[in-house]
Amino acid sequence: MIVKLEKVLAPHRVSTARDDLDNWGRDWTRSFVVAPSAVVFPETVQEVVAITRLANTEGFALVPSGGRTGLSAGAVASHGEVVVSFDRMNRILDFNETDRVLRCQAGVVTAKVHAFAEENGLFYPVDFSSSGSSQIGGNVATNAGGIKVIRYGMTRDWVAGLKVVTGAGEVLELNRGLVKNATGYDLRHLLIGSEGTLGFVVEADLRLTEPPAPSRVMVLGVDRMKDILSVLTRFQADVTLSAFEFFSELAVERVTRHRTLARPLESSSAFYALLEFDAQDESPALAAFGDSVASGWVSDGVMSQSEAQARALWALREGITESIAPETPYKNDLAVRISDVPGFLDDVEHAVGRIYPDLEICWFGHIGDGNVHLNILKPPGLAVTAFYERCDAMAPELFKLVAARGGSISAEHGVGMLKRDYLEFSRSAAEIEIMRAVKEALDPNGVMNPGKLLP
Numbered sequence: 213m214i215v216k217l218e219k220v221l222a223p224h225r226v227s228t229a230r231d232d233l234d235n236w237g238r239d240w241t242r243s244f245v246v247a248p249s250a251v252v253f254p255e256t257v258q259e260v261v262a263i264t265r266l267a268n269t270e271g272f273a274l275v276p277s278g279g280r281t282g283l284s285a286g287a288v289a290s291h292g293e294v295v296v297s298f299d300r301m302n303r304i305l306d307f308n309e310t311d312r313v314l315r316c317q318a319g320v321v322t323a324k325v326h327a328f329a330e331e332n333g334l335f336y337p338v339d340f341s342s343s344g345s346s347q348i349g350g351n352v353a354t355n356a357g358g359i360k361v362i363r364y365g366m367t368r369d370w371v372a373g374l375k376v377v378t379g380a381g382e383v384l385e386l387n388r389g390l391v392k393n394a395t396g397y398d399l400r401h402l403l404i405g406s407e408g409t410l411g412f413v414v415e416a417d418l419r420l421t422e423p424p425a426p427s428r429v430m431v432l433g434v435d436r437m438k439d440i441l442s443v444l445t446r447f448q449a450d451v452t453l454s455a456f457e458f459f460s461e462l463a464v465e466r467v468t469r470h471r472t473l474a475r476p477l478e479s480s481s482a483f484y485a486l487l488e489f490d491a492q493d494e495s496p497a498l499a500a501f502g503d504s505v506a507s508g509w510v511s512d513g514v515m516s517q518s519e520a521q522a523r524a525l526w527a528l529r530e531g532i533t534e535s536i537a538p539e540t541p542y543k544n545d546l547a548v549r550i551s552d553v554p555g556f557l558d559d560v561e562h563a564v565g566r567i568y569p570d571l572e573i574c575w576f577g578h579i580g581d582g583n584v585h586l587n588i589l590k591p592p593g594l595a596v597t598a599f600y601e602r603c604d605a606m607a608p609e610l611f612k613l614v615a616a617r618g619g620s621i622s623a624e625h626g627v628g629m630l631k632r633d634y635l636e637f638s639r640s641a642a643e644i645e646i647m648r649a650v651k652e653a654l655d656p657n658g659v660m661n662p663g664k665l666l667p
């Protein structure tokens with residue numbers, strides 16, 4: 213297999229070195245076996261086609277690999293697969309000013325798209341903490357969301373076209389940058405969020421938009437979760453929000469210690485809401501703040517007066533993941549309808565408290581779109597494996613609560629291997645059967661990312 217791969221690619225772009233396998237064989241998850249048999253670095257679409265065809269004829273499996281920032285083990289190679297890295301397909305190929313669409317290769321880092329858009333007086337609005345290393349191909353494969361979804365939607369909303377190599381090795385040009393196209397099933401959207409199980413995204417056409425107006429950031433202290441939604445409703449009546457995030461006091465405590473940041477407010481609250489809106493909306497925002505205090509929903513608040521202050525307030529939210537990483541949290545990325553969030557948080561607190569009263573929960577996330585990140589922290593004395601075993605044992609209880617509210621077991625991180633066996637809590641048996649049939653049609657020999665997404 214290696215010799216044949218070396219014929220398809222130059223030998224220096226096929227690696228079996230231990231360090232390379234360890235590095236490219238994993239994402240940000242740490243609890244899965246990492247055991248690829250090789251890592252390959254194609255530079256052209258034709259090379260991706262050749263690798264895929266070889267996998268079909270030789271019977272080996274492929275794992276697409278981007279910036280490896282995933283949190284669901286969608287890009288972990290645990291069973292001798294060949295990892296296909298897009299690190300060398302990292303060019304922006306074209307930009308059309310009239311269409312406001314850029315075409316890039318899958319390995320372009322998200323931040324490079326942000327910078328390119330800015331250089332051209334425009335804006336690419338999909339943004340998240342890992343945008344400095346995540347790649348567009350991975351964003352498309354997981355339909356990445358992030359911190360601006362409330363205003364701009366998910367990656368799906370910004371993809372005007374895709375070039376993909378299916379699991380059978382066919383090249384498809386999907387939608388070709390069109391705004392309107394009513395010619396049947398939109399296969400582009402099938403590939404978006406397919407987690408590398410149907411084929412490789414090799415190029416993407418991304419829409420750009422007007423840059424946002426200068427913004428203000430507010431952090432508000434809120435003691436009762438249900439009041440956060442009253443605050444959201446009150447602000448949304450008069451203010452166009454570009455972010456509405458939340459985090460708990462425990463998260464503030466961890467992130468301020470880890471990054472040596474100042475606390476946002478003098479007093480402490482159970483929760484904090486972080487809002488971002490256009491500076492021109494400052495007066496209605498201050499009125500909404502006044503009403504929220506008068507109604508007893510908000511105890512205190514701060515509003516950025518400069519770019520630096522806005523960045524410092526955002527750091528409180530964006531630094532949470534790295535600040536709790538040493539506590540090897542058991543991560544969950546859940547969604548319910550926005551109005552259901554407070555009830556859902558109560559359900560989960562209650563269930564975790566009943567089963568494991570000694571475990572601490574660090575809540576944060578994108579409450580404005582119903583997506584909450586539940587991180588259960590490992591107590592200091594407990595071994596990592598014993599901790600994950602306890603959490604895994606609790607998972608069905610947790611996902612039942614999600615299912616009871618018609619929610620999603622993965623709002624934005626994807627299913628990967630982490631959630632694969634729980635898919636039935638969010639998708640019906642009929643849906644899963646249809647998903648299998650789709651996979652069969654695009655990847656008849658099952659070479660694309662086996663063991664991910666579908667149980």
Ligand code: 2HG
Nearest residue numbers: 341533543544577585587
């Ligand atoms: C975020 O919103 C990311 O910061 C990571 O989706 C969430 O670490 C997490 O659980």
Ligand code: ZN
Nearest residue numbers: 358577585624
């Ligand atoms: Zn998130």
